[in-house]
Amino acid sequence: TDTVNVEVKVLALALNINNMASNEIKEMEERETLPLQTEIYPENSSYTHIDWFSENDDIATIDANGVITAVSPGTIEITGILRNGLPPDHDITLKRKVKVLIPIRAFKLDEENYTL
Numbered sequence: 001t002d003t004v005n006v007e008v009k010v011l012a013l014a015l016n017i018n019n020m021a022s023n024e025i026k027e028m029e030e031r032e033t034l035p036l037q038t039e040i041y042p043e044n045s046s047y048t049h050i051d052w053f054s055e056n057d058d059i060a061t062i063d064a065n066g067v068i069t070a071v072s073p074g075t076i077e078i079t080g081i082l083r084n085g086l087p088p089d090h091d092i093t094l095k096r097k098v099k100v101l102i103p104i105r106a107f108k109l110d111e112e113n114y115t116l
Contacts, residue, residue: 012045015082015092025097028060028070036066040082053079060098070100 018037020026028034040048052062059074068078075097082092 009046009085010042010044011084011086011090012040012042012047012082012092014041015039015050015080015094016041017080017094017096020096022094022096025075025099026068027099027101028068029101030070030072030103032070034068036062036068036080038066038080047082047084049083051081051083053081055079059100068098070098073100073102075099 016039018039019034020036026034038050050066052064052066054060054062054068055076055078056074058072059076060071060078061069062078063069066080078096078098080094084090084092
């Protein structure tokens with residue numbers, strides 16, 4: 001008798017970011033970083049690599065580990081793609097918005113009249 005080894009791959013069914021809601025626009029300050037906390041379902045999926053992309057690296061970047069770094073003021077979309085080893089129409093894609101705030105560098109108060 002011959003033995004045949006069969007490798008069974010478990011497809012990912014869902015990808016979630018726990019520290020950023022899907023309808024949220026995450027506000028960040030320049031040079032602030034945010035590591036995304038991702039979950040892949042089911043947990044025993046054979047496919048766990050996520051490709052990350054920033055719509056505009058001049059506003060915010062995202063590295064291969066899913067860490068966003070705010071660069072300069074503006075609003076962009078971050079995209080994560082989990083490839084299931086099938087044709088691209090089976091990939092799991094999620095998008096989140098990031099807004100890098102305009103920093104306040106200096107301001108002047110009228111010493112005679114102000115309210116806090």
